[in-house]
Amino acid sequence: MKRLLARLHLTHPGHFVSGLTIWGTWFVAVYGGLSVACAVVPPDPGLGALTSINASLLIVSAITAACLVALSLGCFAAAREHVGRQHFNALVSAWLYAFSAVAVVFVALPIIGVPPCL
Amino acid sequence: MTTLNRQATPQDPDHLKGLHDDLQEVWGNPRGIRALTIVNHTTVGLRFMVTGMVFFLIGGILAMLIRTQIAMPDQNFMNPDIYNQVTTMHGTVMMFLFAIPMLEGLAIYMIPKMIGGRDLVCPRLSALGYFCYLFGGTILTFSIVLEMAPNSGWFMYTPLSSSEYSPGLGSDFWLLGITFVEISAVSAGVELVVSILRTRTQGMALHKMPIFAWYILAMALMIVVGFPPLILGSILLELERAVGMPFFDVAGGGDPLLWQHLFWLFGHPEVYIIFLPAAGVVSTLIPVFAGRPLVGYGWVVFAITVMGFISFGLWVHHMFTVGIPQLAQAFFSAASMLVAIPTAIQVFVWLATLWVGKPRFELPMLWIVGFLVIFVCGGLTGVMLALVPFNWQVHDTHFVVAHMHYVLVGGMLFPLMAGLYYWLPLFSGRMPSETIGKWGFWLVFIGFNVTFLIMHWTGLLGMPRRIYTYDTGMGWDIFNLISSIGGFVMSAGFAVVVIDLLLHFRYGKPAKENPWRADTLEWANSLPPSPYNFVSLPKIETRHPLWDDPDLPRTIREGKHRLAVASHGRRELWGSDPLTGKLREVIHLPGNSWWPFCAALALAVVCVSLLIRWYPLAGIAVIVAGVFLLRWSWENGAHPRAAPDARVQEGDPPLHSRTLDGPGLWTMTTTMIANGAFFLSFLFGWFYLWTVSPEWSMPDTSPLSLFAMLAVGLLFAVGCTAMETCVHRLRQRNDLGLRLRLLVAALLGAVASMVLLWLILSADLAITETAHDAVLMVGLVYALFHVSLAALLSLLQALRVGYGYVSAEAPFEPVVVAYFWRYSVLMLWVLVGALAILPRVIGG
Numbered sequence: 001m002k003r004l005l006a007r008l009h010l011t012h013p014g015h016f017v018s019g020l021t022i023w024g025t026w027f028v029a030v031y032g033g034l035s036v037a038c039a040v041v042p043p044d045p046g047l048g049a050l051t052s053i054n055a056s057l058l059i060v061s062a063i064t065a066a067c068l069v070a071l072s073l074g075c076f077a078a079a080r081e082h083v084g085r086q087h088f089n090a091l092v093s094a095w096l097y098a099f100s101a102v103a104v105v106f107v108a109l110p111i112i113g114v115p116p117c118l
Numbered sequence: 119m120t121t122l123n124r125q126a127t128p129q130d131p132d133h134l135k136g137l138h139d140d141l142q143e144v145w146g147n148p149r150g151i152r153a154l155t156i157v158n159h160t161t162v163g164l165r166f167m168v169t170g171m172v173f174f175l176i177g178g179i180l181a182m183l184i185r186t187q188i189a190m191p192d193q194n195f196m197n198p199d200i201y202n203q204v205t206t207m208h209g210t211v212m213m214f215l216f217a218i219p220m221l222e223g224l225a226i227y228m229i230p231k232m233i234g235g236r237d238l239v240c241p242r243l244s245a246l247g248y249f250c251y252l253f254g255g256t257i258l259t260f261s262i263v264l265e266m267a268p269n270s271g272w273f274m275y276t277p278l279s280s281s282e283y284s285p286g287l288g289s290d291f292w293l294l295g296i297t298f299v300e301i302s303a304v305s306a307g308v309e310l311v312v313s314i315l316r317t318r319t320q321g322m323a324l325h326k327m328p329i330f331a332w333y334i335l336a337m338a339l340m341i342v343v344g345f346p347p348l349i350l351g352s353i354l355l356e357l358e359r360a361v362g363m364p365f366f367d368v369a370g371g372g373d374p375l376l377w378q379h380l381f382w383l384f385g386h387p388e389v390y391i392i393f394l395p396a397a398g399v400v401s402t403l404i405p406v407f408a409g410r411p412l413v414g415y416g417w418v419v420f421a422i423t424v425m426g427f428i429s430f431g432l433w434v435h436h437m438f439t440v441g442i443p444q445l446a447q448a449f450f451s452a453a454s455m456l457v458a459i460p461t462a463i464q465v466f467v468w469l470a471t472l473w474v475g476k477p478r479f480e481l482p483m484l485w486i487v488g489f490l491v492i493f494v495c496g497g498l499t500g501v502m503l504a505l506v507p508f509n510w511q512v513h514d515t516h517f518v519v520a521h522m523h524y525v526l527v528g529g530m531l532f533p534l535m536a537g538l539y540y541w542l543p544l545f546s547g548r549m550p551s552e553t554i555g556k557w558g559f560w561l562v563f564i565g566f567n568v569t570f571l572i573m574h575w576t577g578l579l580g581m582p583r584r585i586y587t588y589d590t591g592m593g594w595d596i597f598n599l600i601s602s603i604g605g606f607v608m609s610a611g612f613a614v615v616v617i618d619l620l621l622h623f624r625y626g627k628p629a630k631e632n633p634w635r636a637d638t639l640e641w642a643n644s645l646p647p648s649p650y651n652f653v654s655l656p657k658i659e660t661r662h663p664l665w666d667d668p669d670l671p672r673t674i675r676e677g678k679h680r681l682a683v684a685s686h687g688r689r690e691l692w693g694s695d696p697l698t699g700k701l702r703e704v705i706h707l708p709g710n711s712w713w714p715f716c717a718a719l720a721l722a723v724v725c726v727s728l729l730i731r732w733y734p735l736a737g738i739a740v741i742v743a744g745v746f747l748l749r750w751s752w753e754n755g756a757h758p759r760a761a762p763d764a765r766v767q768e769g770d771p772p773l774h775s776r777t778l779d780g781p782g783l784w785t786m787t788t789t790m791i792a793n794g795a796f797f798l799s800f801l802f803g804w805f806y807l808w809t810v811s812p813e814w815s816m817p818d819t820s821p822l823s824l825f826a827m828l829a830v831g832l833l834f835a836v837g838c839t840a841m842e843t844c845v846h847r848l849r850q851r852n853d854l855g856l857r858l859r860l861l862v863a864a865l866l867g868a869v870a871s872m873v874l875l876w877l878i879l880s881a882d883l884a885i886t887e888t889a890h891d892a893v894l895m896v897g898l899v900y901a902l903f904h905v906s907l908a909a910l911l912s913l914l915q916a917l918r919v920g921y922g923y924v925s926a927e928a929p930f931e932p933v934v935v936a937y938f939w940r941y942s943v944l945m946l947w948v949l950v951g952a953l954a955i956l957p958r959v960i961g962g
Contacts, residue, residue, distance in 0.1 A: 016423050020424065020426075020428070023427065024430065027449070029448065031449055033449075038443055040809075057716070084725075089325070091416060092419055096420060096423055103428070106452050107449050107452040109452065110445055110452065112450035115444070115446040117443050
């Protein structure tokens with residue numbers, strides 16, 4: 001894990017945008033996936049939120065949030081190890097990953113209770 | 119070429135004067151008709167701002183016409199058609215011709231001065247952008263005089279804006295004029311990104327940048343990504359109107375909701391594109407007037423980044439009533455609420471900075487305080503509108519209009535006014551009038567709130583937006599009257615501001631050096647600045663250069679820092695590392711040029727001839743514009759008008775055209791990001807119609823020959839390999855056979871173009887009958903453009919090798935062209951997959 005985090009160069013400002021890019025990709029995937037699924041295989045409305053679409057979206061969301069949390073923790077650790085420019089980059093990236101994780105969880109919350117295609 | 123060692127020393131005043139004279143000679147602006155050739159960022163930025171103000175006044179007059187019409191019930195001041203034209207043009211002028219160009223103008227003017235540069239990295243592009251804006255805006259505004267203005271609302275929803283319901287030229291004026299203006303916006307976006315990343319002065323690492331530069335970087339990147347969807351939408355709608363290609367027509371397999379998606383994919387980020395630079399003004403001014411650094415610089419960078427991304431995930435909250443599934447609405451509702459977090463972080467940072475500082479409430483601060491009050495209110499109603507049930511209730515009512523004005527006027531206009539007053543001494547060398555300025559502020563502030571606070575209530579009482587009159591029994595009479603009175607009070611306030619500005623340039627008190635005791639580098643310029651900004655370029659390793667070294671303006675002026683030489687005749691600035699600010703090259707910029715003006719003029723002819731449907735002239739003008747642009751690109755690198763002599767001062771890095779990673783490569787990369795956003799929008803349209811459009815029909819057999827598509831892809835990929843070989847060998851400083859390889863690449867590109875052209879002609883696409891064939895045609899023409907342009911650029915490179923402009927010593931340009939090839943290959947193969955292979959695999 002440490003080797004992987006080292007290879008990610010978590011003090012590089014590219015991480016300013018990677019967390020939110022992951023969020024954006026996830027957002028497009030769940031919105032697009034939902035739209036396509038509703039157009040191609042709409043579930044029985046009587047099932048409510050207990051559908052395979054909701055389950056799939058939740059799994060994707062949980063995996064995405066977990067990745068973002070891991071990256072956030074990695075950046076916090078990197079920030080502690082550096083000073084100056086690299087500390088700044090890692091710390092801002094850490095909070096951006098953390099925000100992205102929160103954003104995934106917050107936006108995904110309705111998947112638990114709202115039927116997908118109504 | 120004369121000596122390269124004339125560097126000023128304080129002991130040598132004659133030498134210093136000589137240095138200033140040299141710089142003036144190299145950077146100076148011509149007068150008279152040749153003023154059209156000026157490319158300098160200071161002049162171009164001012165031109166943007168002055169033109170933006172003129173459009174603001176036009177938009178303001180239109181607003182007053184609207185308020186006059188609906189001040190009382192049952193009025194016939196305007197007929198419904200004229201009223202629709204006026205409301206459409208008010209929104210269009212304010213959003214497209216005032217807000218964005220004005221802020222871009224401010225950024226174009228300010229960024230090089232703040233980051234220690236002498237100009238933006240593509241000055242001719244700045245000039246082209248300005249003329250496109252001027253001509254496009256003039257063409258669009260002229261439609262009002264002709265009483266042929268667009269009348270479908272500023273977001274031009276289809277089918278209202280389609281030829282069936284808007285048969286006149288109004289929609290065409292909008293679509294062509296706005297697309298023309300957007301060339302300007304994207305141009306500015308591209309060069310601001312590259313300038314901020316690559317031309318900061320020595321030592322200015324990313325985390326030491328002025329906070330304003332962070333805001334502009336985010337804004338510029340958002341323009342680069344956010345504008346292409348609307349450019350695509352405008353092209354598709356104009357094609358539908360002019361040619362009959364049914365992209366938005368349900369009967370032909372299109373879908374009007376595609377327009378809404380494309381428009382709001384641009385439209386919602388645009389709100390933040392407008393807000394971010396204005397917030398940058400606030401974050402710049404508050405520390406100055408609080409007399410202490412911004413509390414939480416890192417948090418502001420965090421907030422800017424979050425806003426830049428999240429704003430692209432909100433577009434559907436403008437479409438909550440169109441029938442999207444509830445779960446999808448919930449996604450966008452939640453994302454819309456999230457944007458409150460970065461906004462609140464900035465508000466708390468500003469309040470904390472004021473709290474711990476010692477604020478001086480001078481004129482600019484008055485506008486900042488006005489901003490804080492109004493914008494917070496607008497933000498709160500924004501969170502209300504993010505909630506789906508409430509949004510449904512107030513959809514298309516005056517509540518939305520009031521919210522939008524609180525956010526846009528509060529969030530953009532008030533900070534802009536603060537910034538204008540703050541930077542007035544820089545523009546004019548004079549101080550603003552506190553007395554007249556305060557009158558202007560209070561009239562605008564009171565008038566604004568009287569107009570738009572009341573408008574929330576008319577909206578909650580159910581008054582729809584854009585109705586040209588109403589019955590007296592609706593209960594809206596008194597509120598509308600008060601709103602209109604408020605509107606005129608606000609106008610009086612702006613009249614006072616305009617008078618103040620006019621008097622200022624004649625009677626304003628001369629400003630002393632750094633009059634507000636600011637910390638940022640723009641105040642190290644002379645007041646007003648010289649065309650070259652800085653005599654010498656200092657090393658900056660702090661966020662507050664003028665607070666840490668108040669003597670900096672003098673030492674810069676006396677040429678005590680580096681790059682204080684101009685006797686070589688080149689316009690020079692540093693090219694620095696985007697992360698660390700370490701020096702990498704000396705960037706040499708082109709001087710004044712007719713090409714931007716000529717190219718913009720030719721594009722204006724294209725615009726007008728498309729408008730009047732005189733297509734042969736449009737075709738000729740496109741070719742002329744292309745010739746101008748290619749001639750412009752010819753005067754680069756080692757060309758006699760650019761930098762034939764590569765000598766630099768001892769210890770300085772090499773000229774960028776003699777390296778393999780100059781700013782041109784970054785410009786191409788950023789342009790390809792915009793291009794990629796356009797292409798992704800196209801793919802979105804293709805898959806959206808395929809999946810969602812009710813009457814979409816996929817033919818049983820694809821009209822595109824798979825063999826021909828694969829042949830084009832392969833030919834072009836081999837051509838790209840030839841280009842890559844050129845670059846690989848140039849990296850090893852080997853230019854043996856360079857010309858031949860470039861010619862091979864050009865030949866392969868040309869053959870691929872011809873095969874693609876044959877494919878288009880032989881496919882027999884029914885482009886006016888089905889959206890499917892219409893989309894295919896757009897995709898193929900897009901590919902043809904890229905393949906042909908890549909071949910042409912390689913051919914020009916081969917010619918330049920012959921002239922000696924490209925070689926192992928000047929290896930830069932093939933690297934840039936190869937990047938374009940790479941993008942085109944990728945795009946081409948994605949297109950082969952999406953248009954030719956996927957339909958065969960999945961079917962209808």
